[in-house]
Amino acid sequence: MVAYTSLAAAAAFFFGLTAAAPPTVRSTGVVHRIFAGSTVENGGLHFEPQNVVAEIGDLIEFHFLPKNHTMVQSSFDKPCEPLAGGAGIFAGFNFATKEGEAPNVFQFTVKDTQPFWYYCSQTAGNHCQSGMSGVINQNFNSDKTLAKYKEMAKNTVTKQPSADPLASQGGWIVPNKPFAFLAFLKWEAVVGWWGGGDGWNSGDYVGIEWSDRRRACDFGRNNLV
Numbered sequence: 001m002v003a004y005t006s007l008a009a010a011a012a013f014f015f016g017l018t019a020a021a022p023p024t025v026r027s028t029g030v031v032h033r034i035f036a037g038s039t040v041e042n043g044g045l046h047f048e049p050q051n052v053v054a055e056i057g058d059l060i061e062f063h064f065l066p067k068n069h070t071m072v073q074s075s076f077d078k079p080c081e082p083l084a085g086g087a088g089i090f091a092g093f094n095f096a097t098k099e100g101e102a103p104n105v106f107q108f109t110v111k112d113t114q115p116f117w118y119y120c121s122q123t124a125g126n127h128c129q130s131g132m133s134g135v136i137n138q139n140f141n142s143d144k145t146l147a148k149y150k151e152m153a154k155n156t157v158t159k160q161p162s163a164d165p166l167a168s169q170g171g172w173i174v175p176n177k178p179f180a181f182l183a184f185l186k187w188e189a190v191v192g193w194w195g196g197g198d199g200w201n202s203g204d205y206v207g208i209e210w211s212d213r214r215r216a217c218d219f220g221r222n223n224l225v
């Protein structure tokens with residue numbers, strides 16, 4: 001009896017644990033890059049592409065172009081407001097840049113196929129009211145369209161998801177790989193030039209380029225799975 005009871009207790013404990021564990025999402029290895037900001041569209045207040053279709057397990061990766069943009073998850077019904085309940089995804093204001101792409105990107109995994117509405121909560125210049133919003137997995141059979149979201153957004157007041165503008169949640173801030181790769185190449189070129197005894201020649205350059213490409217590929221692969 002003692003054995004049975006402890007077995008049952010162990011089983012209850014085990015199933016209790018499994019029930020409490022968050023559902024694991026298997027990575028598909030697919031990455032969707034969305035650029036916050038633009039050099040051409042809507043005076044820069046734009047996500048590109050602003051309408052993305054993604055599958056469960058895909059990775060969404062936000063790259064940030066000049067100005068001080070962010071990404072906040074919202075609902076369709078309340079544009080420019082964070083998703084109710086406090087569990088929405090927020091990139092934080094961690095990506096201000098004056099030119100080029102910010103050195104870091106923001107990533108999160110798609111966990112379901114529900115429409116994911118989002119906006120930029122920068123109030124200097126009223127980015128959300130000016131149309132800086134987007135959607136992942138819009139329901140194309142519904143009249144809840146991005147055009148409508150933007151229309152409704154015009155008459156709202158932007159709300160922030162957190163008192164701390166830097167407090168991102170629901171994803172990861174990681175180095176922008178192409179950026180890190182280029183910075184590394186530049187660094188190695190300088191070191192190679194000044195530090196190398198035999199100076200600079202095209203052979204060195206090809207060698208460096210090759211090894212770094214390989215490293216960059218491995219880095220990318222390791223980070224996708």
Ligand SMILES: *[C@@H]1O[C@H](CO)[C@@H](O)[C@H](O)[C@H]1NC(C)=O
Pocket residue numbers: 068093096122123124165
């Ligand atoms: C970016 O904007 C946020 C929110 O307005 C602000 O708190 C932060 O200081 C800004 N960062 C920079 C570098 O301007």
